Amino acid sequence: MLDESHARIDRRRAPREHRGPGRAPTPERVRTLRPILISLGALLTVALLALTLGRFDVPFGHVVQILLGTDPGGAFGGEDIPPTEHNVVLLVRMPRVLLAALVGGGLALGGAALQAIFRNPLVSPDIIGVSAGASFGGALALLLGLGPVMLVGGSFACGLLALVLVFLITSGRGGTPVLMLVLGGVVTGSFFSALVALVTYLADPFTTLPAIVFWLLGSIAGATPGQVLVAVGPILLGTVVVLALRWRINVLSLGDDDAAALGVRPRRLRWVVLASVALIVAGAVAVSGVISWVGLVIPHLARMWVGPDNRVLLPVSVLLGGALLIVVDTVARSLTAGEIPLGVLTALIGAPVFFVLLRRHRDRIWDSA
Amino acid sequence: MPDVAPVLLELREAGFGYPGQPAVFRNVTLQVAAGSVTAVLGPNGSGKTTLVRCAAGLLPVQQGSVRRREAVGFVPQARGTSFAYRAFDMVLMGRARHVQLFRSPGAGDRAAALFAMERVGIAALRDRSFPTLSGGEQQLVLIARAVAAETNLLILDEPSTGLDLKNQVRVLRLLRELAADGIGMLLSTHDPDHALYLADTVVLLHPGEAQQGPAAELLTETSLSALYGVRVSAVDYLDSGAEATRAAVPAPRRTIVTHYDDSPAARHGEGAP
Numbered sequence: 143m144l145d146e147s148h149a150r151i152d153r154r155r156a157p158r159e160h161r162g163p164g165r166a167p168t169p170e171r172v173r174t175l176r177p178i179l180i181s182l183g184a185l186l187t188v189a190l191l192a193l194t195l196g197r198f199d200v201p202f203g204h205v206v207q208i209l210l211g212t213d214p215g216g217a218f219g220g221e222d223i224p225p226t227e228h229n230v231v232l233l234v235r236m237p238r239v240l241l242a243a244l245v246g247g248g249l250a251l252g253g254a255a256l257q258a259i260f261r262n263p264l265v266s267p268d269i270i271g272v273s274a275g276a277s278f279g280g281a282l283a284l285l286l287g288l289g290p291v292m293l294v295g296g297s298f299a300c301g302l303l304a305l306v307l308v309f310l311i312t313s314g315r316g317g318t319p320v321l322m323l324v325l326g327g328v329v330t331g332s333f334f335s336a337l338v339a340l341v342t343y344l345a346d347p348f349t350t351l352p353a354i355v356f357w358l359l360g361s362i363a364g365a366t367p368g369q370v371l372v373a374v375g376p377i378l379l380g381t382v383v384v385l386a387l388r389w390r391i392n393v394l395s396l397g398d399d400d401a402a403a404l405g406v407r408p409r410r411l412r413w414v415v416l417a418s419v420a421l422i423v424a425g426a427v428a429v430s431g432v433i434s435w436v437g438l439v440i441p442h443l444a445r446m447w448v449g450p451d452n453r454v455l456l457p458v459s460v461l462l463g464g465a466l467l468i469v470v471d472t473v474a475r476s477l478t479a480g481e482i483p484l485g486v487l488t489a490l491i492g493a494p495v496f497f498v499l500l501r502r503h504r505d506r507i508w509d510s511a
Numbered sequence: 512m513p514d515v516a517p518v519l520l521e522l523r524e525a526g527f528g529y530p531g532q533p534a535v536f537r538n539v540t541l542q543v544a545a546g547s548v549t550a551v552l553g554p555n556g557s558g559k560t561t562l563v564r565c566a567a568g569l570l571p572v573q574q575g576s577v578r579r580r581e582a583v584g585f586v587p588q589a590r591g592t593s594f595a596y597r598a599f600d601m602v603l604m605g606r607a608r609h610v611q612l613f614r615s616p617g618a619g620d621r622a623a624a625l626f627a628m629e630r631v632g633i634a635a636l637r638d639r640s641f642p643t644l645s646g647g648e649q650q651l652v653l654i655a656r657a658v659a660a661e662t663n664l665l666i667l668d669e670p671s672t673g674l675d676l677k678n679q680v681r682v683l684r685l686l687r688e689l690a691a692d693g694i695g696m697l698l699s700t701h702d703p704d705h706a707l708y709l710a711d712t713v714v715l716l717h718p719g720e721a722q723q724g725p726a727a728e729l730l731t732e733t734s735l736s737a738l739y740g741v742r743v744s745a746v747d748y749l750d751s752g753a754e755a756t757r758a759a760v761p762a763p764r765r766t767i768v769t770h771y772d773d774s775p776a777a778r779h780g781e782g783a784p
Contacts, residue, residue, distance in 0.1 A: 170621065258594070386613040393607050395594055399569050403585035404660065405608035450594035453615055 177448045181461035188465045189243065192472040193235050197479070200227045208232065241362045241370055242471040243464035245430050246440075248377045248422040250463020253437030254444065254456055255384050255419055258395040259412055260320055263445070266438040270323070271330030272420045275304025276427035277358060278334045281341040284354045293357075294372045294428040301424025304330050305417065319398060319409060323416075360431035360485025362471060373429035380421035381460065387415060388452045395452070433485045435492025436463055442499055516544040519581045519664040519695040520566060526574035527558070527565055535561045537574060539721045541714055543695040545663065548686070550706035550726070551699040553716030554739055559699035560588070560668055562716065566697055567666045579664065581695075582608060584657035586667040589649035595640040598652045602628055605659035627659035628652075632681055646673040654682060658689070665689065667698040671705055683708055703730050703743075703767040727765070735767060742770040 193205045204223050208231050252267040260269070267273065279300025283293040311326035312319065338358070345351040384391075390411055394401050398408040426433065440463040441455070448454045467484070470491065474482045526537030536558035543549050551559050564570045566577060567585045584605070596604075605627065606620040616624075628634045633651045636644065641652060650673050657665055670686070671679045686709055690696055700706055706713050706726055713729050715722040715738050722729065732745045746768055749761035 168618075261594070389610065389615040390607070390612065392596070392600070393604050396604065399564075400587065401607075402569055403567060403583070403587065404604055404656075405582060450596060451600055 174454050177454055178457045178461070181458045181465070185243065185461045185465040185468075188468045189239050192239050192242075192468045193231050195472055196230070196235065196476050198226075198230050200231055205231055237367065237370060238362055238471055238475075239468055241429065242467040244374065244377050245362065245426045245433065246436050246467025246470075247460040247464035248381055248426050249433060249437040250440035250444075250459040250466070251381055251384055251456055252419040252422045254441035254452070254459040255391055255415055256437075257441055257445075258391045258450075258452055258455075259415055260324065261395055261397065263442065264438075266434070267419060267423045268331065268434065268437070270327040270416060270420065270423075271304045271308055271334065272301045272423045273427050273432055274331040274334035274338070275307075276301030276424045277432055278337045278341065279303075280357055280428065280431070281338050281354045284357060285341050285345050285350055287350065290369055291372065294369045297428040298372070298376065298424045300334070301427060302420060304334055305420040307333075308416075309413070319412070323412075356483065357431045358485075359483035360433040360488070361474075361481060361483050362430045363475065363481045369429050373425040376421040376425035380418040380425070383418040384415060384422075385456055385460070387411070387418075388456045391415060391452045391456070395450075431483075431485060433467070433488055435488045435496070436467060439492045439496050439499075440466055442496070446499070516546050516693075516695075517580070518542050518544050519579065520583075520666075520697060521578045522566060522572075522575065523578075524575035525562075525565060525572045525577055527561055527570060527572050534719065536716055536721060537719065539575075539714060539716075539723075541697075541712065541723055543664065543697050545695050546690055546693045547712065548690050548696045548698070548710045549712045549714065550710035551697070551714045551716060552701070552703065552706055552738065557716040557718060559716060562714075563666050563668045563697060563699050581664040582660075582662045584660040584662040584665045586650075586653050586657045586665070586670055588668050589646050589653055589673060595642050598633065598636040598639050598641055598644065598648075599624060599628065601641050601652050602655045602659050605656035608660060608662075623661065624655075624659045627655045630658060631655040631685060647675060647678055650674060651678065651682070654685070658685075663694055665694055665696045665698075667696065669699050669701065671700060671702060679705070703735055706730060707765055707767070730765070730767070742773070744768045744770065 190202075190205065193209075194200055194202045204227055207223060208228055249267055253265070256265045256267060256269065257263050276297040278297075280293050280297030282300070283289075283296035288296065307330045308323065308326040311329060312322040342351060342354055345354055390406060393404055393406045394408055394411055394415070396404075401408040401411070441459050444455055444458045444462055448458050467488075470484060470487050474484055474487050520541075520543040522539050522541050525539045526534050528534035528537070539562060541549055551562055553559050561570065565572050566579075567583050568577070568579065569585070603616055603620060603624040606616050606623060609623075610616050610620060625634065625637075628637065631651050631654055633648065633655060636648060636652065639648075641649065644652065650670065654667070654670060657667070665686075667686075671682055674682060683705060686696060686698070690709070696709075698709070707730055710726045712723060713726045715729060715734060717738065722734070730745070732743055735743045735745075744767070745765055747763060747765045750758075750764045751761040752758045
């Protein structure tokens, strides 16, 4: 009897020698790591270039020296690199590059994760109504003249409030969960958009109205270190949670029934992902206004390159999203003497790019591998 | 086996209906013990799929009770998914129960997934994109996914639908092997022959009522003719095996023959009065 049961187990389970952890890089691992490393390389290259480029010229060699801390100008007060270059690179450009990477990466990740759990490639982070909520919070803070910290705090709080409203709308009985979520997001989003319109209507056309409009257009130019600190926490937290759940998101993207049959609790997992994306989006809007298209175009590009496996797609989306927003922000501050709002540029670039993608892949838009 | 096999799944007077509509099925009582196979048969719309989904816990029953003592491996009917995962990645997702929340599957999980694919005979499909597979191949991938989950209770919704003869045989043999390994199984099927080959117990879903009993007793000419409303014959014969493996004692077998014409004379009887 004992022998027999052993034989049973052996037939059903994979043989032991198959199970040992492989030390050599397996084809699977290469398949996963290569696109991630390429994207990381792209992000770092773009970041370095962004520190060099701009209306104030800093030679590339100087940037490298400043970053490595080997320049005499920093520690020993030498004459090779003027202190102005030092300040431009470390105090002006570096915070913007970091913030652009964080916001762009977060938005692209949020878009990719939502596309997976809504099982729809046309979803962007805006769909759950959080960005509209956060816009209202920020606009209200500007209207009331509450100062930069309340601007970030208010938009963050209202972004999360929007998520709570979506949750309350969808938590009733009946209806397909995903469809109810989309409807809840649309309802909440239009409600808060109306409130934003109300705030802009009430704003003083000479003082607060321009401030609100420029903030809504999206920019990371005015970001102060204090604002950045408030926003960095939620964006990083949301990003880490979503990335850690990347394989579970694969299972969830099969649909609720399949996920449940495989032992995953779809509703609970979906809300964890939604809350994490809401943290990212609320944090991003709080610090940089509404930046559209990054969360739609980057996940698409990434999926066409690496396929739909979120174990690869999500990290690649983060890195490429960060790289894209660094590029856009560099263009925004270099092209003209004034700053072009980021949200305007991302839409100007995003819409045609998306159009080309749709034309080229219109037959494979669902299962673009 | 001396001791009684443990009951893994039990439905007691279970029923399900959408509000304001007649019950999809009702009064179904069945048990699935370790190593035993129960097949659900019934015409289209009789509630087979609803019944297996209730048994798997994907739908709540409204009357009676469903008790599962084990995690379930569930094989749905194949349908396209929105994202083009590789067949291997689909099978790998069967490991979700064995992978911690914030982890991705490791080498052991990959080995189990590959082993399941080899067992189902689809290792060659490994790198193919799931939506580009034929319906039958998708069905095999979903079966491999449930095998990779390594659960002791399998619930399958028409596992042989859409498969060619060779793959039907392959899947039926695999399921019988799994049952011999001690896995309990509940499956729905349209083919009485498959139920005769696999099942110990069958449930016949008539509109509004269910009939259950041992497969050999229930899968007869009268009951099947009544169930589907067509004329069938049960043919008992002795199977002495293939040329190479001719058995000393031929095994008694039964197969169900469907009559497509109303009367035997209908086709050849053009000249009859």
